[in-house]
Amino acid sequence: MRHQRSSRQRIFMDLVLLVGIVSISAILLARIWMQSLESVSAPVSTPVVNPANVDATPMIIAAPVQAPMIAPDFRLSMLDGGSFSLAQHRGQPVIVNFWASWCAPCRAEMPELVRIYELYREHGLIVVGVNVTTQDSVDNVRRFVEEFRVTYPVVLDETGAVSSDMYGVIGLPTSFFVNVDGNIQRTVMGEMTSEALNAYVREIVPENLE
Numbered sequence: 685m686r687h688q689r690s691s692r693q694r695i696f697m698d699l700v701l702l703v704g705i706v707s708i709s710a711i712l713l714a715r716i717w718m719q720s721l722e723s724v725s726a727p728v729s730t731p732v733v734n735p736a737n738v739d740a741t742p743m744i745i746a747a748p749v750q751a752p753m754i755a756p757d758f759r760l761s762m763l764d765g766g767s768f769s770l771a772q773h774r775g776q777p778v779i780v781n782f783w784a785s786w787c788a789p790c791r792a793e794m795p796e797l798v799r800i801y802e803l804y805r806e807h808g809l810i811v812v813g814v815n816v817t818t819q820d821s822v823d824n825v826r827r828f829v830e831e832f833r834v835t836y837p838v839v840l841d842e843t844g845a846v847s848s849d850m851y852g853v854i855g856l857p858t859s860f861f862v863n864v865d866g867n868i869q870r871t872v873m874g875e876m877t878s879e880a881l882n883a884y885v886r887e888i889v890p891e892n893l894e
Contacts, residue, residue: 745873748887755780755862756850760814760839763825768812768839770862776808777888778862782847784816785824787856789875794832796881801836807889811836816856818844863888 755778757771770778781797783790801811815825817840829838847853851860854873861870861884869888876884 745871747872748870749868752865752867754866755860755868756846758846758850760841760846763815763822763829763838763840768837770812773810774866775864776810777804777864777885777890778810778812779885779888780812780814780851780860780862782814782816782841782851782853782856782858784820784856785828786820790857791828791832793857793875793881794828794834796876796878798832798834798836799878800881800885804885804889805836809885809889813838814841814846815839816844816847816853817842818847861885861888864890 755770757769759767759769762768770780779797779800783794785791797811797813801809813834813836815838817825822840825838825840828834841847851858857873857875859872859876860868861872863869870884872880872884
């Protein structure tokens with residue numbers, strides 16, 4: 685009888701131990717599974733065209749376009765009067781730069797854009813600054829242009845049709861480098877350094893013009 689009782693006790697203890705191990709394993713697996721779900725569903729931090737992001741650290745994405753893609757044509761009113769049409773500059777290298785006066789990275793890179801324009805304008809380079817006026821004001825644009833002594837054309841996207849609908853801009857600044865064939869050679873989202881800007885411009889300016 686004692687032998688049978690001790691055997692039953694051992695079996696009972698073994699079952700308790702087994703249940704404990706299974707329970708702990710289940711808890712650990714559930715915790716790992718929940719962590720994996722959180723990592724998959726966590727939102728990706730993306731710069732958004734919003735004044736609230738003025739002080740945010742700029743995210744820089746510079747991607748060459750693999751397949752030829754014609755830059756969408758647009759016609760917008762210029763800050764100083766008249767209008768600007770991208771199609772009129774087919775055959776010239778063009779930088780289409782989307783910006784706003786409240787955008788800190790835009791302010792940081794603006795002197796470099798002015799510098800590169802002055803350096804290559806005799807070789808046909810066109811820089812056009814497309815202000816996202818839906819989130820800006822014309823008065824602020826004028827003050828900005830005067831402050832940085834912008835010498836290239838500045839146009840006003842007052843409806844967002846060009847920045848949002850045609851070019852799909854989701855962060856500022858965003859620049860499109862268009863070659864002499866009218867194709868987008870490279871897109872850059874974020875503030876460009878002097879070295880990067882020099883390299884990207886050389887991709888669209890024909891070698892015989894440098």
